[in-house]
Amino acid sequence: MKKRDVDRRTFLRGSAAAAAGAGLVALGPWADALAATISTKALSSRQAATLLVMTRRIYPHDRLEDRYYVGVVEAIDGKAAADPAKAKMLSDGIARLDRALGKPFKDAAAAQQVAMLKGMASDPLFQEVRGTSVVALYNQPDLWRKFGYEGPSFDKGGYLHRGFNDLAWLPDPPETASPKPE
Amino acid sequence: MANYGLNDESVVVVIGSGAGGGTLANELCQKGVNVVLLEAGKRYGIEDFVNDEWNSFVQLSWLDMRTTSGAWRVSKDFPNLPAWICKTVGGSTVHWAGASLRFQEHEFRVRSEYGDIKGASLLDWPLTLQDLEPYYAKAEDKMGVTRTNGIPGLPGNNNFKVMYAGAKKLGYKNVHTGRMAINSRARDGRPGCQQIGFCFQGCKVGAKWSTGYVEIPKAEATGRLDLRPEAQALQIEHGPDGKVTGVLYADADGNRQLQRARIVCVAGNSIETPRLLLNSASSTYPDGLANSSGQVGKNYMRHTTGSVYATFEKPVNMHRGTTMAGIISDEAGHDPARGFAGGYELETLSLGLPFMAAFLDPGGWGADFCAALDDYNHMAGMWIVGEDMPQESNRVELHPTERDKYGLPVPNVHFDDHPNDVALRNHAYRQGAAVYDAVGAKKTYAVPPYPSTHNLGTCRMSANARDGVCNGWGQTHDIANLFISDGSQFTTGAAENPTLTIVTLAIRQADFIADQMAKNAI
Numbered sequence: 140m141k142k143r144d145v146d147r148r149t150f151l152r153g154s155a156a157a158a159a160g161a162g163l164v165a166l167g168p169w170a171d172a173l174a175a176t177i178s179t180k181a182l183s184s185r186q187a188a189t190l191l192v193m194t195r196r197i198y199p200h201d202r203l204e205d206r207y208y209v210g211v212v213e214a215i216d217g218k219a220a221a222d223p224a225k226a227k228m229l230s231d232g233i234a235r236l237d238r239a240l241g242k243p244f245k246d247a248a249a250a251q252q253v254a255m256l257k258g259m260a261s262d263p264l265f266q267e268v269r270g271t272s273v274v275a276l277y278n279q280p281d282l283w284r285k286f287g288y289e290g291p292s293f294d295k296g297g298y299l300h301r302g303f304n305d306l307a308w309l310p311d312p313p314e315t316a317s318p319k320p321e
Numbered sequence: 322m323a324n325y326g327l328n329d330e331s332v333v334v335v336i337g338s339g340a341g342g343g344t345l346a347n348e349l350c351q352k353g354v355n356v357v358l359l360e361a362g363k364r365y366g367i368e369d370f371v372n373d374e375w376n377s378f379v380q381l382s383w384l385d386m387r388t389t390s391g392a393w394r395v396s397k398d399f400p401n402l403p404a405w406i407c408k409t410v411g412g413s414t415v416h417w418a419g420a421s422l423r424f425q426e427h428e429f430r431v432r433s434e435y436g437d438i439k440g441a442s443l444l445d446w447p448l449t450l451q452d453l454e455p456y457y458a459k460a461e462d463k464m465g466v467t468r469t470n471g472i473p474g475l476p477g478n479n480n481f482k483v484m485y486a487g488a489k490k491l492g493y494k495n496v497h498t499g500r501m502a503i504n505s506r507a508r509d510g511r512p513g514c515q516q517i518g519f520c521f522q523g524c525k526v527g528a529k530w531s532t533g534y535v536e537i538p539k540a541e542a543t544g545r546l547d548l549r550p551e552a553q554a555l556q557i558e559h560g561p562d563g564k565v566t567g568v569l570y571a572d573a574d575g576n577r578q579l580q581r582a583r584i585v586c587v588a589g590n591s592i593e594t595p596r597l598l599l600n601s602a603s604s605t606y607p608d609g610l611a612n613s614s615g616q617v618g619k620n621y622m623r624h625t626t627g628s629v630y631a632t633f634e635k636p637v638n639m640h641r642g643t644t645m646a647g648i649i650s651d652e653a654g655h656d657p658a659r660g661f662a663g664g665y666e667l668e669t670l671s672l673g674l675p676f677m678a679a680f681l682d683p684g685g686w687g688a689d690f691c692a693a694l695d696d697y698n699h700m701a702g703m704w705i706v707g708e709d710m711p712q713e714s715n716r717v718e719l720h721p722t723e724r725d726k727y728g729l730p731v732p733n734v735h736f737d738d739h740p741n742d743v744a745l746r747n748h749a750y751r752q753g754a755a756v757y758d759a760v761g762a763k764k765t766y767a768v769p770p771y772p773s774t775h776n777l778g779t780c781r782m783s784a785n786a787r788d789g790v791c792n793g794w795g796q797t798h799d800i801a802n803l804f805i806s807d808g809s810q811f812t813t814g815a816a817e818n819p820t821l822t823i824v825t826l827a828i829r830q831a832d833f834i835a836d837q838m839a840k841n842a843i
Binding site: 296 | 473478
């Protein structure tokens, strides 16, 4: 990989990710560049790019860097690699989507992509991508902190001495309702 | 630990090791009765539990094939997961939240109290609160329920602080950190709560009562318990006189074994219990065991549930500390002026980020959905537990074509809300949102019911044999040595979390069985 490519990708990631949340910018070039960095087992690079765009549109979080969405596409790719019927469904679904639009879904305008997805609630492609994403995206432990979720606590002794009752913007309940810790 | 022979006809076989079966097995062993306890799931120690929602879900949940039908949203969003319950030694007491509330006096006689409600198969229980009071007391002592037996309440967490402040602004009076089977101080060889926050994933310190690591080890210590994990009951067999004679089960290697029995007690939770009776049909009992009334599998109840979450300007961090950290009981009574029969409890609840994404709005996506999750650590939450109307058409039935790996029909769970359920839920959604609005919620979210955790009523108690499956002792009307020992017995659901009442009935049933055995009546 040439350094110039890396720089270009870094630039694309930063700019597209920032714009993705605002929903203003077409994600196609961002997705193409990012897809080229993923080593997929079942999906083509173009299909991976399409799924990157879909997952960003389905679960748009400004605070999340590209790698979390790459994790989702890798999860979908893993399922496709293990199940040829699923791989075909994804492939056919993406082709059908592109045909319906008259151009690649990934290169369409943001509003058009969202409108298209809204009409796909019962489509197996949409269901597969959304259903896998909602688990694979939010189940990445290094993403939890970005939402303020602290994950496992037993190994840290729970929250008994680490803020289980540290909320201070409301009055404390009386001890009859909420006794002090023993 | 005992090891009884398959041909030992003197043993009591208990099927299922959760709140009902695990308690019953221990109580019988304490009375000198020999028990074989068949449990479909594996045995885990507290060291095996994981503070990780999805990994724990896969470890503990009952994930065998089930189907759903009816208008409930679970059937659309989770078509093969009607219930979120456990398949492990300890059953669903491994993942329960710990709320331990007695039923109210009128909730045992709702047909008399509520009158005839169209479409509801309401029935009075064949027992009263007074009958159960001494057993409730034993259950609370056994489980170490806070605010009973001189045990202090648990300290409230951040999620409770929000609930409390909002409830008081609304004028609610009965608001506190609940009656919980979670140690607020060391008791019964188990430590106090460390506010870990993963009650649903199995308590890592054992502060929460569970049959898996409390009742069953005590039963084993008597030398009378033969616990067989990974033993899936397939059929209950009977003799020419109609009495049950044993249980056919598949062991851990998939081999079929037939354990003879003097008495069989079924506690497989309200989906597997009726399924087992129906799958045990014979030429003598063509409609399944104990089913002369036709009521096996009928009147399936799941509580009228739902959740309310709200986001705030400032942080809450609801995931810290006990999952069910407090309760509002002011709406639990029967007040028809509200436009529905029965009542509901409001109890704090929290989910981690992975489950919040899955359950906030199942199938939901897009900018608004993500905005809610972006506020995760500024979120407070509560769960609605309300009485649902029993309906004969709500049912657990055998699937006509789907078979499990043993070749037996899988269960289908059919459920439609009764109009009373809808009215109650909508009232609770409004009140729950009002609690949070009173302390400045940015936005409130009415969240649909999760897959059922409170499965009830599919082999209900009745005074008259034509109206139900078992009598007030859980003994089936048709077969004297066959008992129902879990929440399937419930004639109606009440507004309270069911575990305390399941345990109470199991303690009482153990007294009855031991007495009947001593008298050679069964």
